[in-house]
Amino acid sequence: MKIRHLIFTALAAAVLPASAQQLVVPDTIAQRALACVACHGKEGRSTSEGFFPRIAGKPEGYLYNQLLNFQQGRRQYPLMTYLVAHMPDDYLREIAGYFASQHPPYPAPAPSRMSGAALERGRTLALTGDSSKKIPACVACHGQTLGGQLPATPGLLGLPRDYLNAQLGAWKNGTRRAAAPDCMAQVSRQLSPDDAAAVAGWLAAQPVPASMAPAPATSIRLPLACGSVPQSHGN
Numbered sequence: 001m002k003i004r005h006l007i008f009t010a011l012a013a014a015v016l017p018a019s020a021q022q023l024v025v026p027d028t029i030a031q032r033a034l035a036c037v038a039c040h041g042k043e044g045r046s047t048s049e050g051f052f053p054r055i056a057g058k059p060e061g062y063l064y065n066q067l068l069n070f071q072q073g074r075r076q077y078p079l080m081t082y083l084v085a086h087m088p089d090d091y092l093r094e095i096a097g098y099f100a101s102q103h104p105p106y107p108a109p110a111p112s113r114m115s116g117a118a119l120e121r122g123r124t125l126a127l128t129g130d131s132s133k134k135i136p137a138c139v140a141c142h143g144q145t146l147g148g149q150l151p152a153t154p155g156l157l158g159l160p161r162d163y164l165n166a167q168l169g170a171w172k173n174g175t176r177r178a179a180a181p182d183c184m185a186q187v188s189r190q191l192s193p194d195d196a197a198a199v200a201g202w203l204a205a206q207p208v209p210a211s212m213a214p215a216p217a218t219s220i221r222l223p224l225a226c227g228s229v230p231q232s233h234g235n
Contacts, residue, residue: 030098036095040055042104043102044102045102045104045106046163050160050163053159056103057103057213058154058155059100059148059151059154060097061229062153065152067084067092067095067096071084071087071092075176103212106207108207109206109208112201112202112205118198119205122198125202126146126199130195135195136224138203140223142154143214143215145215147212147213148215149214150216150217155214156203157209158212161204161205164204165196165201168200171184171188171189178227181224181226181227
């Protein structure tokens with residue numbers, strides 16, 4: 001507890017004004033999470049920066065997997081690597097659980113500047129996929145409302161277009177990886193740059209429902225084997 005308190009106190013001090021640093025603050029997970037919301041936005045809802053994802057309300061298993069991926073080098077971002085490098089496993093789970101429990105409201109998305117044809121292509125890929133290219137629909141894994149699915153499949157709404165597009169590119173070129181078999185790497189390799197931009201743009205243009213939450217774990221067979229959700233394929 002002492003080590004993680006010191007880590008988060010130091011990081012929170014970097015983002016708080018000098019006057020606030022003189023206050024005695026409670027040692028709570030919400031207080032220590034200020035180091036996270038500096039980039040990920042209030043309550044983890046994302047910001048207008050474009051490259052920091054929403055972490056609020058995503059499945060605890062997914063958030064834990066991502067912290068582990070940064071710690072073990074499967075994902076690359078220096079600040080995140082530094083933040084989690086020496087955190088014990090139980091603390092990673094505590095952080096994941098905290099942000100999974102946050103369900104803040106979201107404003108309406110900004111109007112898309114994409115063409116109607118590109119938006120329609122993105123909608124098709126998200127809702128029905130493209131069997132000719134062996135691209136499964138996003139909803140096949142991420143839930144019919146795209147809010148994610150327990151235990152570890154993330155929701156895709158409330159994420160900036162630039163972030164979504166960048167992550168698809170990172171999977172495609174191997175700079176982002178997940179536990180093998182890496183299903184998203186496989187899907188991303190099937191997407192052309194135009195298709196990746198189309199589906200990212202369509203997803204970013206969708207409103208976030210007030211009641212958005214991950215769907216319960218089911219026995220539905222995923223279209224691909226995913227190492228991040230090992231229990232869900234073939235059940």
